[in-house]
Amino acid sequence: MNAYARYFLKKSGWYLVTLLIALILNFLLPRLIEGNPVSTIASQVSQGMTDSDSIKKVYDNFMKEFGVDKPLLAQFGIYLKKLVTGDLGTSFGLYPRKVSDILMAAVPWTVALQLPAILVGWIIGNVLGAVAAYRKGVFDKVLFPAALFVNSIPFFTLAIIMLYLLAITLKWFPMSGGYDYQMVPHFSLDFILSVLRHHTLPFLSIVLVTIGGQAIGMREMSIYELNSDYVLYSKLLGIRDSRVARYVFKNAMLPQITGLALSIGTMVGGSLICEIVFSYPGIGTWLFTAIRQLDYPLISGCTLLIALTVLLANFTIEIVYGIVDPRIKASQMEEN
Amino acid sequence: MSRKLADLQPELAPEPLRRVLEVEGLKTYYRTRLNEKVFAVDGVDFALEEGKALGIAGESGCGKSTLSMSLMGFYFPPLYYGEGSISIGGIDIMKLGKERLRKQILGREIAYIPQAAMNALNPTLKIIRFIEDLMKEHQPKLTKPQVRAMAEERFRTLHLAPEVLDAYPSELSGGMKQRTVIAISTILNPKVLVADEPTSALDVTSQKAVIRLLKELLDKKFIRSLIFITHELPLLYHVTDDIMVMYAGEIVERGTAQQMVFDPVHPYTKRLMGSIIVPEEGMKDHKLSAIPGAPPNLKNVPEGCRFAERCDFAREECRSGKIPMRVEAGRTYRCIFGVDTLKEWYADEEVQR
Amino acid sequence: MKHSAGILIRSPKFMFGAIMLLLMVALVVIVPLINRADPLSMEALAFQPPGGGLLLGSDNFGRDLFLELVYGIRTSIMVGLVAGVFATIIGLAIGLLCGYAGGFLDNILTAVTNMFIVIPSFIILILISVSINSRSSLLVALIIGLTSWPWTARAVRAQTSSLRNRDHVNLAKISGHSTPKIIVFEILPYIASYVVMAFILQVASGILSEASISMLGLGPYNTISLGIIMNWALVFEAPVAGAWWAFIPAAFSIAVITFSLYMINTGMDEIFNPKIRSERA
Numbered sequence: 001m002n003a004y005a006r007y008f009l010k011k012s013g014w015y016l017v018t019l020l021i022a023l024i025l026n027f028l029l030p031r032l033i034e035g036n037p038v039s040t041i042a043s044q045v046s047q048g049m050t051d052s053d054s055i056k057k058v059y060d061n062f063m064k065e066f067g068v069d070k071p072l073l074a075q076f077g078i079y080l081k082k083l084v085t086g087d088l089g090t091s092f093g094l095y096p097r098k099v100s101d102i103l104m105a106a107v108p109w110t111v112a113l114q115l116p117a118i119l120v121g122w123i124i125g126n127v128l129g130a131v132a133a134y135r136k137g138v139f140d141k142v143l144f145p146a147a148l149f150v151n152s153i154p155f156f157t158l159a160i161i162m163l164y165l166l167a168i169t170l171k172w173f174p175m176s177g178g179y180d181y182q183m184v185p186h187f188s189l190d191f192i193l194s195v196l197r198h199h200t201l202p203f204l205s206i207v208l209v210t211i212g213g214q215a216i217g218m219r220e221m222s223i224y225e226l227n228s229d230y231v232l233y234s235k236l237l238g239i240r241d242s243r244v245a246r247y248v249f250k251n252a253m254l255p256q257i258t259g260l261a262l263s264i265g266t267m268v269g270g271s272l273i274c275e276i277v278f279s280y281p282g283i284g285t286w287l288f289t290a291i292r293q294l295d296y297p298l299i300s301g302c303t304l305l306i307a308l309t310v311l312l313a314n315f316t317i318e319i320v321y322g323i324v325d326p327r328i329k330a331s332q333m334e335e336n
Numbered sequence: 337m338s339r340k341l342a343d344l345q346p347e348l349a350p351e352p353l354r355r356v357l358e359v360e361g362l363k364t365y366y367r368t369r370l371n372e373k374v375f376a377v378d379g380v381d382f383a384l385e386e387g388k389a390l391g392i393a394g395e396s397g398c399g400k401s402t403l404s405m406s407l408m409g410f411y412f413p414p415l416y417y418g419e420g421s422i423s424i425g426g427i428d429i430m431k432l433g434k435e436r437l438r439k440q441i442l443g444r445e446i447a448y449i450p451q452a453a454m455n456a457l458n459p460t461l462k463i464i465r466f467i468e469d470l471m472k473e474h475q476p477k478l479t480k481p482q483v484r485a486m487a488e489e490r491f492r493t494l495h496l497a498p499e500v501l502d503a504y505p506s507e508l509s510g511g512m513k514q515r516t517v518i519a520i521s522t523i524l525n526p527k528v529l530v531a532d533e534p535t536s537a538l539d540v541t542s543q544k545a546v547i548r549l550l551k552e553l554l555d556k557k558f559i560r561s562l563i564f565i566t567h568e569l570p571l572l573y574h575v576t577d578d579i580m581v582m583y584a585g586e587i588v589e590r591g592t593a594q595q596m597v598f599d600p601v602h603p604y605t606k607r608l609m610g611s612i613i614v615p616e617e618g619m620k621d622h623k624l625s626a627i628p629g630a631p632p633n634l635k636n637v638p639e640g641c642r643f644a645e646r647c648d649f650a651r652e653e654c655r656s657g658k659i660p661m662r663v664e665a666g667r668t669y670r671c672i673f674g675v676d677t678l679k680e681w682y683a684d685e686e687v688q689r
Numbered sequence: 690m691k692h693s694a695g696i697l698i699r700s701p702k703f704m705f706g707a708i709m710l711l712l713m714v715a716l717v718v719i720v721p722l723i724n725r726a727d728p729l730s731m732e733a734l735a736f737q738p739p740g741g742g743l744l745l746g747s748d749n750f751g752r753d754l755f756l757e758l759v760y761g762i763r764t765s766i767m768v769g770l771v772a773g774v775f776a777t778i779i780g781l782a783i784g785l786l787c788g789y790a791g792g793f794l795d796n797i798l799t800a801v802t803n804m805f806i807v808i809p810s811f812i813i814l815i816l817i818s819v820s821i822n823s824r825s826s827l828l829v830a831l832i833i834g835l836t837s838w839p840w841t842a843r844a845v846r847a848q849t850s851s852l853r854n855r856d857h858v859n860l861a862k863i864s865g866h867s868t869p870k871i872i873v874f875e876i877l878p879y880i881a882s883y884v885v886m887a888f889i890l891q892v893a894s895g896i897l898s899e900a901s902i903s904m905l906g907l908g909p910y911n912t913i914s915l916g917i918i919m920n921w922a923l924v925f926e927a928p929v930a931g932a933w934w935a936f937i938p939a940a941f942s943i944a945v946i947t948f949s950l951y952m953i954n955t956g957m958d959e960i961f962n963p964k965i966r967s968e969r970a
Contacts, residue, residue, distance in 0.1 A: 018804040025808070029816035148955070152893070152947035154900050157919065157940035164928045164937070175929070233456040234466075236408050237521065238442035238473050247458045254460065265809030273904055277923065291819065291906050299819055303812045310809050326504040327459050370699065 007322050015315045022307045027079050030296050031072075061090065088304070089297035093290060099301040102286060107305075109178050110282030114271045117203045118264070121210025126256055128211065129218025130249050133226060144219060150212030155270030159205040159277040166201060173201040176279035202278045206271045213267075217259050221252035254325045261317035265310045272306070356425060356527045356561045357384040357407075357446075363418030364406040374634045375418065376402035378585035381661075384528065389554065389562040391572035391593065393608065394582040397631050401451060403582065404532040404565050408448055409437055424527055444474055446528040447521040447559075454537055456517050457505035464501040467520060474524055487523065493556070494519050494549060511542025515549055522553055527560040529553070536566065547575055569609065573597050581605045584632050584642040587661075589669040601678055602669040604643045641671070649673070649681050703956025709949035713942075717763040720756070728756040728913060736932040746934040748918075749925035754934060757913050762942050764914040765896050768830040769946075772895030775834025777888045780841025785872055787842070788849025799846065802839045810836040811901060818907040826909035833898045834891075841887045848880040882961040886954050893950040900943050915939045 070078070082089070088099035128147070132140040150158070167175045174180070179194040225231065225248045234244050272284030279285055283302055290298035364377040376399040384390050394400045402415065409429040411417050421428045424445045429437055450456050458466060464484060471483045478486070488498040500508065500516055508516060514534060522529060531550065535543040553559045564575055572579055572593065579596040581589045581604065589602040600606045607627045629646040632638055638645060640655040647654070654672060661668055665675045697703050726732075729752060737747040744755035783802065787795045813836045818824060821832075852858060852875075861871045877884075896915075902908055903916025904923070918939040922928070927935035 014800060014803070015807075017800075018807055021804055022808050022812075025813060025816060029813075029820050145952075148951050149944065149948050152951055153940065153944040154897050154904075156901070156904050157936075157943060160919065160923065160928060160936050161940060164933055168928055168931065229450050229455040230458040232412065233448070233450050233517070234458065234469075235412075235438075236410060236442055236448040236450075237470055238438045238444065239469055240438065240473060243469055243473075247461065251458065251460050262806060265807070266811070269809055269811040269901070273901055276904070287815075288905060291815070294819070296819070299815070303816055307808055307812050311807060314807050325460065327506060 004322060008319060011315065011318055011322075015311060019308075019311055022311065023080070023083075023304075024076070026300055026304045026307065027076055030300050031075075058095065061096075083304075088301040091290075091295055091298045093293035093295035093298060099297050102298060103283065103301055103305055106281060106283045106286050109280060110272070110275065110284065113199065113202055113275065113280060113282060114206065114268065117206035117271065118210055118267055121207040122214050122256075122260055124207070125211040125214025126218040126253060129215035129220075130222045130252060132215065133219045133222030133252075134245055134248070140219075143215070147212045147215040147219075150208060151216055153209070154273075155206070155209050156273040156277050158209055159202065159274045162201060162205045162208075163277055174198050178281040198278075198280075202274055202280050205277075206274050209270065210267060213263065214256070214259075217263075218252060218256055221255055221259075222248055225252045254321070254327075257317055257321050257324075261314045261321075264313050264317075268306060268310055354386045355383045356386050357563075358421075358423040359383070359407065360421045360423075362403075362406060362420035362422060364402065364411065365416055365418050366402075366414045367416055368414070368635075372635060373416075373418075375637075376415075376585050376634055377406050378637075379420070380585075380587055382580060382587065382590065384561050384563065386560050387554065388578065389550075389564060389576040391576035391579040392563065392565045392582060393567065393569055393572055393579055393596075395608070395627070395631055396567065398582045399585040399634075400565050400582045401532055402585075404448070404530050404563065407528075407530055407563070408442065408446060410434070410442060439473070443470065443521075443526065444524045445526055446530065447524070447526040449517055449521055449529070449531040449534050451532045451536075454510060454513060457513065459505055462502055462504055463516060463520070467501070467523065470520065470523070490523055491519055494552065509542075511538050511545055514538060514542065514546055518546065518549055518553070522558050525558050528563065529559040529561070530563045530565075532565045533567070534564075535571065536568070543571075547571070550575065569597065581608060584637055585634060586642060586670060588643065588671075589667075591667060591669075595667070601667045601675055602643075602671055603647045603649055603678065605669070606682060607646075648685070649678070697956065697960060700956040700960055702952045702959070706949040706952030706954075706956060709945060710953070713762060713946055713949070714766070717759050717766070720759045721763075724756060726753070726756060728753065728760045736927065736930050736935065738932075739934050745938050746932070748921060748932075748935050749927065754918075754938065757918055758915075758938055758942060760913045761915045761918050761939060762946070764826055764909070764912050765899055765916070765943065766946065768826055768833070768899045768909070768914065769892040769896035771827060771830035772833035772837065772898070773888050773892035775831055776838040776891045776895070777841055777884065779834070779838035780843075780887070780891075781845055781884060783838070783842040784845025785849055785876065787846040789853055789868070789872060789876065791850065791853065795846075795850075798842075802842045802846070805836075805839040806843065810839075811898065814898065814902055815905065815907060818902055824907075824909050826912050826914065829899060829902070829909045830895065833895050833902075837891060837894060837898065841884075841891060844883060844887050845880060848883050849876055852876050852879055882957065886957050886961070889950050889954045889957075893947040893954075896943065896947055896950075915943050 086100055088103070091097050091099050091102060094102065125147075128143060132143045132147075153161075163175065167173045174197055176198075178198050179191060180198075231244055231248060234247065235241070272282070272287060274280075275282045275284030276288040283305065286298065287302040289295070290302060360381050362377055362380045363375055365373040365375045367373060378399075380403060382390075392400045392403065405411075405415060406417075407422060409417075409422050409432075417430065420430070422430055424441065427441075429441050429445075432441065457463070461469075464487060467487045468480060468483050471478050471486075475483075484501070487501055491498050491500060494515070496512075496515055496519055500512065505513060505516075514537075518531075518534070529550075534550070535546050538546065550562060550564070554562055562576075564572065566572055569579075576593055578590060579593050580587050581596065581602065583604050589596065589600065589605045591601075596605060597609060600609050604627075627646060632642055632645065638655070640657060641647070641650065641659045644650040644654040659670050659672060661670050662672075662674075667675055671678065731751040732743065732747060732753045735747065735749050735751050737743060737751070739746040743753055745758060746754050748754050748757065783798055787798045787802075814832060817832050817836075818829070821828065824832075858871060858875045861875045866874075899908065899914055900916035900919065903914055904920050906920060906924075908914055908917050908920065919936055922932070922936035922939070927933075
């Protein structure tokens with residue numbers, strides 16, 4: 001078996017274990033709610049219901065879903081079995097809608113917002129960081145503190161400021177939602193334009209914050225690479241600066257891919273909160289709604305989905321990275 | 337002495353020796369965070385003749401590594417050029433301007449092997465890709481197959497496997513990496529090769545291979561002269577013809593390897609030779625004695641002789657003015673006392689022990 | 690150490706961060722001494738603009754936003770500090786154990802650390818917070834600390850394992866010193882600067898985490914924090930009402946505190962990490 005296959009297997013194994021832990025956390029933590037969660041929950045859901053039959057129906061439904069009368073391990077078994085079939089339970093807040101249906105409707109919005117925003121922010125951030133490290137001087141002196149400052153502002157804060165400035169004061173962009181509220185989603189130019197207009201502001205705010213964090217990381221990485229011996233050696237052999245800069249950029253960029261993997265969790269988290277500010281119809285806004293209504297199935301559905309996505313993204317990045325960077329190849333060989 | 341490089345090339349001896357490198361009044365400095373200038377190379381003069389290997393010795397912090405970097409004429413912050421000239425083949429490279437220096441001199445006329453050659457190669461670039469990049473700068477007309485043919489031939493000549501070309505640096509052993517760096521540095525047949533501690537991180541076998549390689553390069557005239565910097569004096573004795581000793585940014589003595597090792601004149605050279613564990617025959621009865629104290633802080637060098645603080649023979653008159661190089665009885669050194677006086681003192685010291 | 694302190698004082702980045710932070714701390718210490726009013730008492734109509742006795746106007750309940758801000762900064766800094774201390778202690782313990790022990794224990798703990806780096810910590814934060822009904826600010830701080838230690842553990846492990854085989858450590862081992870003694874006297878002093886820097890970053894990220902979960906409505910109860918002010922502003926639609934004073938000062942305060950901490954960290958990094966200091970001498 002070659003080194004890469006072994007690397008692949010090892011990584012897969014670890015990610016499976018990580019996945020299991022994420023599932024256990026997601027299963028266990030909401031069950032730590034004091035008392036019988038079902039009665040706590042059912043009493044909240046059935047608030048305002050007067051018909052005792054329907055209250056009982058709600059209660060029985062959740063008893064069945066949670067299976068609280070069975071031992072914990074059996075409950076976990078039921079949980080996993082349902083998970084495999086895509087059943088994430090029933091929402092309390094939007095009873096009797098299925099959690100999986102709500103999430104299915106929200107995912108496209110979140111993906112369409114976050115994927116391009118994080119990628120664009122990542123690319124611009126890396127370029128700026130590399131340039132700052134390379135050019136030094138005024139550019140670095142201005143850009144670096146600026147990036148650090150943007151990075152110090154929590155995602156949602158910047159989003160609120162942008163909302164206030166660009167949407168409310170200047171009225172350049174709509175304030176909230178994924179499209180004009182009077183529209184019904186359908187395939188037409190009007191609708192697409194409306195979606196794009198609503199997309200811009202949340203997109204920009206995520207891009208801006210991502211740029212900050214990535215620029216800082218890339219700058220540090222590039223400075224590290226710029227100080228390495230191969231830069232000195234290459235320059236002293238008369239290799240032109242632009243080519244040496246390319247070496248440095250590539251070598252600093254590759255670890256930034258792992259950086260992306262590691263920070264993707266934080267970024268997704270931050271971007272989700274951005275959605276809340278703009279009432280964007282994605283996972284983040286649903287999570288916010290769910291938390292306010294103590295809609296446990298929906299909360300745990302959201303967290304599970306996010307955890308799974310982040311794990312998958314990490315796994316993909318690490319696997320690809322193992323192919324791209326010869327330094328990883330070398331460490332694989334050392335390990336074997 | 338029969339192992340000496342010059343003796344290996346008797347055909348060079350009758351020719352009048354041409355100077356490949358001349359350095360005059362070279363001063364370079366580091367700029368600290370607090371914007372102070374620290375002259376790590378403080379007025380260095382020397383010349384190097386064709387076919388010769390020159391060693392530079394001294395304690396760490398004496399400026400020998402900085403001197404080796406400074407010889408390239410190409411400076412990176414925090415190291416800056418102060419004044420002086422560096423002439424290679426009669427051209428003062430400090431007057432060329434950065435771009436001409438890079439295109440015409442670096443890698444072609446003078447090449448450098450950095451202290452930590454272990455990391456001198458870009459870890460994400462195959463060796464051949466780096467050589468191709470190097471050729472794009474200096475021989476842009478060569479096609480990729482031509483570059484490969486040339487590199488393969490050179491590697492074979494130097495007893496390096498051509499397969500190395502297709503490896504990433506991390507796939508090579510330490511010694512192999514070092515020899516690869518040397519082969520790449522000399523692929524354009526530079527007149528001067530500056531090697532800064534090329535063997536210090538290697539095991540004994542690899543050290544020998546590197547030394548053999550350096551000698552071979554001179555032998556085959558791939559390089560015309562060698563500057564070898566190390567703190568390991570026995571190594572210098574075997575590799576080089578002449579040795580210069582540096583102290584606090586200045587050269588304090590220069591002589592043939594034989595003179596410097598067995599008959600040092602300057603008190604610092606004397607101490608330096610005495611401080612080394614020498615496993616070689618003939619140096620065995622030299623007593624081991626560490627030099628007390630440390631080199632002066634280059635931020636404020638003492639007036640007069642820079643070694644006076646640590647010198648057993650220092651007098652009041654050593655501590656004022658500037659001490660020039662003294663040429664006496666065929667010896668060149670930086671001290672106010674004559675060769676005979678110093679030798680007398682050394683003899684007295686020997687008796688007292 | 691004295692020497693390092695001397696350099697730190699000359700580092701503009703470090704000094705800038707330190708002074709900003711001290712000013713903030715001075716503000717939250719001094720203002721409650723002068724103005725003893727309850728920050729939660731209603732003083733005016735909803736969303737009154739700044740001016741007329743209210744330095745930063747009023748919020749949706751007509752409360753004095755300046756006073757709220759002061760208490761909010763205090764809570765946020767406290768939560769950040771406690772979370773930072775907690776995360777640093779756990780991270781340091783695990784990192785030292787991994788790095789010094791090596792072998793099987795190291796493999797297992799490193800794997801666990803990596804897992805918790807990959808599983809988004811804010812997910813765990815949400816899940817725990819949702820499960821606990823009455824959250825004091827101390828509890829929130831502890832939860833944040835509990836979810837953010839892996840970064841410190843990783844950094845400490847890397848440093849420790851590189852120190853493990855140094856001469857002075859081996860000498861201590863041969864001399865028969867006990868493991869705790871070796872760790873305290875031969876390892877800790879060498880990684881102290883990294884630990885301090887990691888701690889500063891943990892404080893900053895603790896403040897950001899608190900703000901994030903408070904924003905989600907999962908913050909501490911019965912207190913005011915910067916995140917809670919932001920949450921109120923959003924829930925009661927301050928941006929729509931044009932009441933910028935209800936969220937901009939709080940947002941700015943979070944940014945200034947974390948920025949100061951980052952500056953302190955960067956200043957220290959440039960001094961303790963010569964690679965970034967770009968001095969080859």
